[in-house]
Amino acid sequence: MSQSKNNELWRKNLKVLSIAVFIAGIAFSEVMPFLSLYIDTLGTFTHQELNFWSGFVFSGVYFVSAVVSPWWGKLADKKGRKLMILRASLGMAIVLAAMGLVTNVWQLFFLRMTQGFFAGFVSNSNALIATETPKEKSGQALGTMTSAFTAGNLLGPFVGGALASAFSYRVTFLITGGLLLIAFFLSLFFVHEDDFKPITEQKLENTRGVISALRSPILVFGLMLTTLIIQAANNSINPIVSLYVRQLMHNQGNIVFVSGIIAALPGIATFLAASRFGAWGDRIGTHKIIIGGFIGATILFFLTAFVQNTWQLGILRFLVGFTDACLFPQVQTLLTKNSPVQVTGRIFSWNQSAMYIGNIVGPLLGSTIAGISSYSMVFIVTAVIVVANLILFRFNVIKNLN
DSSP, rough: OHHHHEEEEEEEHHHHHHHHHHHHHHHHHHHGGHHHEEEEEEETOOHHHHHHHHHHHHHHHHHHHHHHHHHHHHHHHHHHHHHHHHHHHHEEEHHHHHTOOOSSSSHHHHHHHHHHHHHHHHHHHHHHHHHHHGGGGGHHHHHHHHHHHHHHHHHHHHHHHHHHHHHHHHHHHHHHHHHHHHHHHHHHHHEEEEEEEEOOOGGGGGGHHHHHHOOOOHHHHHHHHHHHHHHHHHSSSSHHHEEEEHHTTTTOOOOOHHHHHHHHHHHHHHHHHHHHHHHHHHOHHHHHHHHHHHHHHHHHHHHTTOOOSSHEEEEEEEHHHHHOOOOOOOOHHHHHHHHHGGGHHHHHHHHHHHHHHHHHHHHHHHHHHHHHHHHHHHHHHHHHHHHHHHHIIIIIIIHOOO
């Protein structure tokens, strides 16, 4: 393939998949505002039972995804990333739509687990972009992908709340399935993976072979641990943001509306900044952007513990979005630059599993700390976690970069 044609192809793939992952981000998160309320319509539950089922149904998808993602990643390296993108988007379109037809909570739980089984749309989209994009442009490209998904993921609750208010919970699930079907057709007709070369070396068939193919396994697995801690830190805040808003507003005013705005602010900042930080990292060093993100996040989380009103909280949460743009997409960029193309699918799927584990650990950590101490303490502990991640990155990852 000529250089000009290759240059045109990766840019086209980037544009299409950025739109697709933005749509997927909305679809994945738009059911979150009313999932517990939907569960409550599926039976007669005590307060304790409703909390149990809400946590169970919410977490099930992440447990399954963390387990199956490496398997899908191996298949992506053998059969192609586009095929895995189509498999994930079509499978989840059917599953999400089916959630609107359930008659009891067990059926919903089974479908949430099945959703986890079909996971991999975003990780395989990132892997395809990482392998098709020139290395010197990978930071900017992956920053664009992550900002698109993050923006969709954090805007989704607004869309879901509006749809549920205008229609019903069940219709919203059907619309969500339709959104993922749009992502499927975009990928089917407009994404091309012309340069894919399937695994031919027998040694790369197993995990040991993949590890031996890495220039620095310690670096790669250190980055995955960094991903896990980033996700845990970010998600430790999620269970208590609306409760913190209620406390700051003294239980007066439209708490749900204000909470929704504050929840969306980091996504807006990330959407604006991730691609720019990625391009900057390509020029000055991706690791420097990550260190800046850790330092900024530590300061902002610590300050958030002492806010006196929702305006202060909103400003700090907006600024946190810029530090998010310095972290997760840049870690993926380092993984791209330090992994052989033949095993990119598995490396990205392992990193996705680390992210899912962080998604599980973070909310449990945040709600536990809030229960035994205070909302402010959640932000202080989160700041300490970020500092620990900075130390890990500085003395483990950077050491192996050099």
